[in-house]
């Protein structure tokens with residue numbers, strides 16, 4: 001569980017064994033299809049890879065096992081997108097942050113396969129780097145960096161004013177996370193963005209204060 005400072009929200013994660021926050025019953029999942037479509041206020045099960053919802057109206061949730069989970073927070077909205085190479089190349093990340101016409105407050109990039117591990121063919125690499133603001137410079141030879149590309153794409157649209165949580169953990173390298181490329185598993189890491197219950201919030205705040213998190217001063 002990661003508290004998003006000053007928002008009353010947390011990011012939940014349920015990965016491989018010993019690494020599971022309890023998934024809220026009303027978490028909303030899409031039928032992820034590696035496209036670039038965003039659904040506003042989804043009921044759940046829509047064929048799409050991104051969703052935007054009014055704060056408090058639902059819990060956006062993703063299933064991933066190497067693709068990049070992206071979450072966004074505005075004053076009145078939350079959002080989530082599943083970004084693999086295909087969705088990234090087709091603009092899912094840009095579509096997500098452009099869906100709300102107010103300043104982006106937080107961007108959260110969850111665990112995905114890292115730019116050292118993700119070997120791809122020339123066609124895939126070309127598709128990803130074509131719209132990447134840094135082009136090929138952001139990616140090693142024969143590989144793509146989903147996380148770096150997503151961040152550059154958001155910064156191109158939104159500038160640098162938002163705050164960032166970048167969970168720089170590789171699904172292929174971590175034993176705590178499921179990785180499709182690692183073992184062709186059908187299991188997925190679940191991530192969701194939910195409102196913190198009041199009691200839980202206070203416990204988390206106390207826990208963070210003890211860590212002297214610099215973010216705390218904003219509250």
Ligand SMILES: [Zn+2]
Pocket residue numbers: 113114115116117118170171172173
């Ligand atoms: Zn890696």
